[in-house]
């Protein structure tokens with residue numbers, strides 16, 4: 001039976017939307033088991049693959065060149081990419097250091113170098129095309145379910 005091939009990815013953030021996803025499984029695992037193939041979701045399984053996906057859900061802001069490269073790889077493998085939560089959509093609160101004053105910025109500069117972090121923390125859409133957003137800090141659960149259901153119908157897993 002055809003399933004929606006889904007990836008769930010996390011970048012710089014507190015991972016609260018990932019926690020909400022696991023909580024949603026309490027109510028939805030029986031239907032999702034039939035409808036969704038998790039190609040990549042480290043919170044759910046130990047075996048994960050970087051291969052073609054119908055929808056990639058991406059949580060967190062982008063804080064390094066390495067993360068930007070991984071995001072571009074996810075975009076290349078996905079038909080649809082959804083930004084999950086405020087950090088992914090508007091970069092805040094993960095990008096607070098973008099607005100530090102000069103003194104604070106010079107204080108953290110050695111740590112940015114040490115941990116290979118970019119000077120500016122970015123939203124997903126500053127780097128790749130984003131098809132949908134789920135706003136909220138953490139994500140709004142109903143908005144996430146609405147987007148997921150939209151793609152279950154669009155990819156003909158569920159009837160309209």
Ligand code: SF4
Pocket residue numbers: 012013014015016017059060085086087088092093094136137138139
């Ligand atoms: S949007 Fe809020 S809940 Fe989600 S990762 Fe960022 S800080 Fe955490």
